[in-house]
Amino acid sequence: MITKPLHTKLLYGFILLAALLLPLYVPDPYMFQVVIMSLIFAIAVLAMNLIIGFTGQASLAHAAFFGFGAYGVAIMTKAGISFWLALPAAASISALIGLIIGPPALRTRGSYFAIVTLAFGVIVWIVAGNWVQVTGGHNGIFGIPRPTPIPIPFIGAIEFFDQPAQYYLVLVFLLLTLFIMHRIVYSIFGLTFMAVRNNEPLADAVGINTFTTKLISFVIANFFAGLAGGLYAAIIGAVSPSVAAHLLTFNFLIFLILGGMASLAGPVVGAFAIPILMELLQDLGHFRMLFFGVLLVATIIYFPRGFVGAVRQLNDKIAARRQAKS
Amino acid sequence: MLSVKYLTKNFDGLVAVKELSFDIREGEILAIIGPNGAGKSTVFNLMTGTLAPTSGKVFIHEENITGLKPYQIVKKGVARTFQTTSLFDQLRVIDNMLIAYKWRTRLGFWNTLFHTPAWKSQHDQAARNALETLDFLGLADKALAFIPTLSQEEQKRLAIGIALVCKPKLLLLDEPTGGLIQEETERIALFIKKVRDQGTTVCIIEHKMQMIMGMADRIVVLNYGQKIAEGTPDEIKTNQAVIEAYLGGDVHA
Amino acid sequence: MELFLQQVFNGIMFGSTYAIVALGLTLVMGILHIPNFAHGHLYMLGGYITYLFVATLGLGYWPSLLIAIVVLGFVGIIMEAVVYRPLNEQPHINAFIAAIGALLVLESAVEVIWGPQGMRVPNPYPHTFEFLGIIMSVQRLLVIFGAILLIVLLHLFLKKTLTGTTIEAVAQNREGAMLNGINVNRVSSLTFFISSGTAAVAASFIAPIFVISPAMGAIIGMKAFIIVLLGGMGSIPGAIIGGYFLGLIESLGGGYVSAAYKDVIAFGALIVIFSIKPTGLFGKKEG
Ligand SMILES: Nc1ncnc2c1ncn2[C@@H]1O[C@H](COP(=O)(O)OP(=O)(O)OP(=O)(O)O)[C@@H](O)[C@H]1O
Ligand SMILES: [Mg+2]
Numbered sequence: 053m054i055t056k057p058l059h060t061k062l063l064y065g066f067i068l069l070a071a072l073l074l075p076l077y078v079p080d081p082y083m084f085q086v087v088i089m090s091l092i093f094a095i096a097v098l099a100m101n102l103i104i105g106f107t108g109q110a111s112l113a114h115a116a117f118f119g120f121g122a123y124g125v126a127i128m129t130k131a132g133i134s135f136w137l138a139l140p141a142a143a144s145i146s147a148l149i150g151l152i153i154g155p156p157a158l159r160t161r162g163s164y165f166a167i168v169t170l171a172f173g174v175i176v177w178i179v180a181g182n183w184v185q186v187t188g189g190h191n192g193i194f195g196i197p198r199p200t201p202i203p204i205p206f207i208g209a210i211e212f213f214d215q216p217a218q219y220y221l222v223l224v225f226l227l228l229t230l231f232i233m234h235r236i237v238y239s240i241f242g243l244t245f246m247a248v249r250n251n252e253p254l255a256d257a258v259g260i261n262t263f264t265t266k267l268i269s270f271v272i273a274n275f276f277a278g279l280a281g282g283l284y285a286a287i288i289g290a291v292s293p294s295v296a297a298h299l300l301t302f303n304f305l306i307f308l309i310l311g312g313m314a315s316l317a318g319p320v321v322g323a324f325a326i327p328i329l330m331e332l333l334q335d336l337g338h339f340r341m342l343f344f345g346v347l348l349v350a351t352i353i354y355f356p357r358g359f360v361g362a363v364r365q366l367n368d369k370i371a372a373r374r375q376a377k378s
Numbered sequence: 379m380l381s382v383k384y385l386t387k388n389f390d391g392l393v394a395v396k397e398l399s400f401d402i403r404e405g406e407i408l409a410i411i412g413p414n415g416a417g418k419s420t421v422f423n424l425m426t427g428t429l430a431p432t433s434g435k436v437f438i439h440e441e442n443i444t445g446l447k448p449y450q451i452v453k454k455g456v457a458r459t460f461q462t463t464s465l466f467d468q469l470r471v472i473d474n475m476l477i478a479y480k481w482r483t484r485l486g487f488w489n490t491l492f493h494t495p496a497w498k499s500q501h502d503q504a505a506r507n508a509l510e511t512l513d514f515l516g517l518a519d520k521a522l523a524f525i526p527t528l529s530q531e532e533q534k535r536l537a538i539g540i541a542l543v544c545k546p547k548l549l550l551l552d553e554p555t556g557g558l559i560q561e562e563t564e565r566i567a568l569f570i571k572k573v574r575d576q577g578t579t580v581c582i583i584e585h586k587m588q589m590i591m592g593m594a595d596r597i598v599v600l601n602y603g604q605k606i607a608e609g610t611p612d613e614i615k616t617n618q619a620v621i622e623a624y625l626g627g628d629v630h631a
Numbered sequence: 632m633e634l635f636l637q638q639v640f641n642g643i644m645f646g647s648t649y650a651i652v653a654l655g656l657t658l659v660m661g662i663l664h665i666p667n668f669a670h671g672h673l674y675m676l677g678g679y680i681t682y683l684f685v686a687t688l689g690l691g692y693w694p695s696l697l698i699a700i701v702v703l704g705f706v707g708i709i710m711e712a713v714v715y716r717p718l719n720e721q722p723h724i725n726a727f728i729a730a731i732g733a734l735l736v737l738e739s740a741v742e743v744i745w746g747p748q749g750m751r752v753p754n755p756y757p758h759t760f761e762f763l764g765i766i767m768s769v770q771r772l773l774v775i776f777g778a779i780l781l782i783v784l785l786h787l788f789l790k791k792t793l794t795g796t797t798i799e800a801v802a803q804n805r806e807g808a809m810l811n812g813i814n815v816n817r818v819s820s821l822t823f824f825i826s827s828g829t830a831a832v833a834a835s836f837i838a839p840i841f842v843i844s845p846a847m848g849a850i851i852g853m854k855a856f857i858i859v860l861l862g863g864m865g866s867i868p869g870a871i872i873g874g875y876f877l878g879l880i881e882s883l884g885g886g887y888v889s890a891a892y893k894d895v896i897a898f899g900a901l902i903v904i905f906s907i908k909p910t911g912l913f914g915k916k917e918g
Binding site: 232235236239240241242243244246247249250251253254255256257258259260261262268272 | 426428447448449452453457458460464465466467468469473476477478479480481482483485486487489490491493501504540541544
Binding site for chain 1: 725739
């Protein structure tokens, strides 16, 4: 409903171009892998943004749903099911579990909801580490097949054995996620999420079933978390309980908060920039998390809308000053 | 059109509303007055499902709506405002209106995802309606403004506006002029009359006696959660029980 | 029967730890309405401070415990002032996120200094003996009786001293207390001091029995949070009963059902109870 100014559109166009050409200039395979991971995380963080940033419900079970997707794809593709079937199936299972756990969890509010979802996440993590027959226990599952090649008549097939192909595969899913999130956020339907976040009693009083609204947001978020997890499993080729651990949820949260809640650019910026930053800061060892912890606290206090929010604020200020001058 | 029957509300020990019954008639402006803490806001909360009554019932056109949730009661044509101005203050004026219009539409997930023809027409319909209502509120030029940039009076107007956007049959206003100065109060009063003249029944809680006496068709007076008088403004002015309840109070504030 | 008694004994010991940790958290959550999710990490840090003074600097066990209390108390004060106070007026969820930031800081700081692997604090009272077929050690009894003593002292402090009653006044009515000239910021600092200090006591008690590790804060923090939410924010009896109860069911569940899934009990119970009663067992209002 808000049309972006021209220079913003140009910026997005440029970023898209840079993304499309990335395999040409990425320095080394290791960094390439980090970038591919970042894009997968971006999908998960966009999903987290929907429930936390836009709907205001601190779901801390996000990695658990990422885990459902990852284990789902791992188990199904190892059983011989095509990746192209397994991925939507795993994401749907993740959404379905969200639909089941959502109603009891969403009866609670605020910190209560945060802790209930976190508790659920911990259970999933413990089960993933102990249910050896299904999840492979602490060792996890490895040797997960790469995404099934897509046959193209007369030409051959698109295979996903090399990094560029995997990168484009993930990029397509990220763009798809962004497209869907954009549709949701810039619509009256999406406004109801923000209404619930902003003023729940009023939302209720103007005819919004706040419970259902939260549940829908939760289920959509979990679908995309599962989707991201499924991609992760197929690209990395191995999963272990750490993909469902609350530490991963906290990582997602760092990406989200530092990048910027309640915007579409924020999660992508956060999920892209921070893993790369983490790699660059690798020599710092455990100091890294110390650094990010401090950054997280400082951001939530001084820039609750993260990097993107701060840039927007700056932009608005400059615009206001210009207007004042003319 | 709406009747309240033997409504009682207990807040652990404190009886905020007791055995209260009254009717709201089609097309009138009914005022509910009473000293601070008399239970007026609680009555609204009971009528709109925000609170569940301890006992008693609420009917609209003979239909029992007791126990329905607020979002269900709006759909019966009863809209309300809150005593402390309540808006979606992180969003723009137009967004506030669109949110309030949402339940009238079928702008759900799938329609939104695929931008179906139904989505397009309903989306346009919602936008048109929102703008029309903003025009009626005198806020058309503020459509894209963020809430904190609005004046106190504009915020009060908008709060009424988001209740009005779905054209309710009955509008419940909880102190719509609280905190406003004389001049602003008069403008809002005029506006409320305009709403009634357009065919919306109004029930208003207010402390400002002069305003109430001038606009209400009938008045219900509460004290300690009980109805102590009901009648036309002239009857209320001379009612002994009312004068006593307000003794030392602010009858002519 | 002996297994049963042994599990009950262990359960009471774990329960003592849970009760103290939850007690500190319930003060902060009930009085200041701060979801201090990093509380378990304060406990963890308490264990390491004890380790530092006992094992590295060779101080006695009891002086080290006292130092740990004071150090943690000040860490708590700083945390409140730096992390939570600026977020007073912000939505609850922001404080929660800040808490996650704070716990990451605490955990990685400990990892930086002591490394990620477990450490063992020398046991001052390693003597074990058998009683009714239960194997006990003096240190384990110390955990149990020390906890009781601490709870009694805290109760006396809150009920009988002027400072304690001031804290209670703020808990009951923050605005009212402010109007009465109570310095709410000072009460906040004090509450954090007590809360973190008691966490340090719990950690110092248990550190000689088990290995301490940077990761141990997360799970006990979550459990304390769960106990507080179920027992009612700010409810001291709720925290105590909840703590012992959780210790017992975990110990019995771990002994008879499955050790691997022991932690699932607490988290599962939380979800089940909250889905039936969204504001906790004794909770009135949500936070
Ligand atoms: N949710 C609640 N819980 C407990 N007590 C309440 C609650 N809501 C209202 N009360 C009490 O019920 C009584 C009536 O309150 P109510 O807000 O209905 O009064 P009012 O007539 O609207 O007053 P005012 O003119 O000040 O707005 C008051 O004593 C109030 O403290
Ligand atoms: Mg009122």
